[in-house]
Amino acid sequence: MITLHDPFNIMSKLAALPSVEKLASSLASEVSLPRPLVNLFLRREIDRFRQLLLADENHTREEIEKATRQGLLEFANSRLQPVINATGILIHTNLGRSPLGPRAATALEKIATGYSNLEFDLPSGARGKRAGYLETALACLLETEAATAVNNCAAALVLTLRTLVEEGKNEVIVSRSELVEIGGGFRIPEILETSGAKLVEVGATNKTHLHDYEKAITPQTALILKVHRSNFYIDGFIGEPEIPEIAKLAHDHKLPLVEDLGSGAMINTDELAPIEHEPTPQECLRRGIDLVIFSGDKLLGGPQSGIIGGRTDMIAKIKKEPFFRAVRCDKLILTTLQESIDQYLETKADPARSDVTVLTFLAKSVDELKTRAETIIKGLPTESTEITIENSLARPGGGTMPRSEFPSVAIKLIPKTQSVTKLAKKLRLSESALVGYTTDDALFIDLRTVFPETDNRVKDALESALS
Ligand SMILES: *Cc1c(COP(=O)(O)O)cnc(C)c1O
Secondary structure, three states, X not given: OOOOOOHHHHHHHHOOOOOHHHHHHHHHHHOOOOHHHHHHHHHHHHHHHHHHHHOOOOOOHHHHHHHHHHHHHHHHHOOOOOOEEOOOEEEEHHHOEOOOOHHHHHHHHHHHOOOOOOOEEOOOOEEOOOOHHHHHHHHHHHOOXXXXXXXXXXXXXXXXXXXXXXXXXXXXXXEHHHOOEEEOOEEHHHHHHHOOOEEEEEOOOOEOOHHHHHHHOOOOEEEEEEEOOOOOOOOOOOEOOOHHHHHHHHHHOOOOEEEEEEOOOOOOHHHHOOOOOOOOHHHHHHOOOOEEEEEOOOOOOOOOXXXXXXXXXXXXXXXXXXXXXXXXXXXXXXXXXHXXXXXXXXXXXXXXXXXXXXXXXXXXXXXXXXXXXXXXXXXXXXXXXXXXXEEEEEEEEOOOOOOOOEEEEXXXXXXXXXXXXXXXXXXXXXXXXXXXXXXXXXXXXEXXXXXXXXXXXXXXXXXXXXX
C-alpha cells in the first residue's frame, strides 16, 4: 500500500535500492553469463524489491544486495549443464532421461557441425528422401513392415490418432485401466481429445473383458487403443483379454489395434538384470498389434524421439498427414537415432556389449560398484561425517517397470556438523553438480548411474563439501 501522507518515508525507503549498473559491475564477474542477461535479471530483481518497498515492506540495502546476488547465482545454475546422476534412477526424467553413447555423440558432432545428405540422394544428385535409411533400419529391428520416427512418443501418439480418425468415424476404444497420465500432467483422455478423437471407455479400473470391447464397437469406431501401464501397476482382482484376442476382434471388424508402449525396450530386461520383463515392440507386433508407438530416450537409450512401427499402409498414411511435418525429427535426432538403431542391429546377440549407456549401467555388477565406492571414499575427511558403503536399490525410472528395483551400491554420508539438506545442496551446487538422494539423516550417492570416468569428480566434490 502506498502511504501518500508520508512521501519522505517512501523516498528514504527507496533509497535502499542499489543501482542496477553498480550491482551489475560488481556481480558480473561472479557468474559466466552474458552481460545483458545479468543486467536484465538484476533490473527485474530491483523492480521486485521496489514493489515490496512501496507495499510497505522493510528491506535494507544490504539485504537487497545479498538476496539479489543469491538470486543471480541460482539463475546461473539453472542454465542447462551436465550433472552427475547419483540417484540410482537409470532413466531420470528430471535429469535428461537416457544418456547417449559415445558412438552417437561422435556422429552427432559430425552431422551437427557440417553438411549432410539429409534430403539429398548422392547417386543421382537429386533431392532425396529424409530418414529413408533410418526407417528401413527401424523396420528391420522391429521385424515389421515399416516404421518412422518423430519428436517424441506423445507426438507420435497424437499424430497416429489424428491420422486414423476421421469425421464420423472418430471413436477410440480404451480400457478404463489404461487411461493413464504419462507424465508432465498429460493424460491419455486429453491427448485423444487434442487429436480429434472421441474417447470410448470400456471395462472397469481392475477388469476389462473382451465383450466390453466388443459391445463398444459401432460404425463410428476408428480404432482400439492399448496403453501400456508403464509407470504404475495394478494388482489383486484384475484381468484383461490377451492381445491376440483383442487383435482378432479388431481385425474381424476391420479396425486397427494400436498400442502406446512407452519405454521401447529392445532387449529382454529380465535377462540383463533381476527385474521384470518389459514387453518389447517386437513382441507386441507379433501378437497382433498393427502399430506400436514408443519413446526413443527411455530404455531404448537413444535421443528423445517417438517411434511408430507396423503396417506399411498405416505408416504411409501417417507420413502424409500434414501434422507429420510439424513433429518431424531434425538432423541431430535422426543421426543419433540412426546410430542407436544400428548398434542394436549389430550387437543383437549381446546388446549389453553395445554402447547404449542405460544397458551398460543396468548390467554392471555389484562387486564392481563396491570397488569403485571404496576408491572414492578412501581418504575422505571423516571427522564430521560418518561415511559407509551400503547395499542399495536402483530403479529403471522414466516411467518404466514401476515394480523393478535391483541391487546397487551407495556411499552413505551422515553429517554430524551440518544438516543433510545443506550437504546435499552443497553437492548439487558444486562444480560437478552432484545429485544424490536423501533420507531423514543421511545422503546417498548411488554408483549404479554414475559414469566410472566421473568417479574422481565425485570424490573431489565430496572432499570439498565435507571439509
Ligand atoms: C513415457 C510415455 C509416453 C511419453 O513419451 P515421451 O517420449 O515423453 O513423449 C507416452 N506413453 C507412455 C505409455 C509412456 O510411458
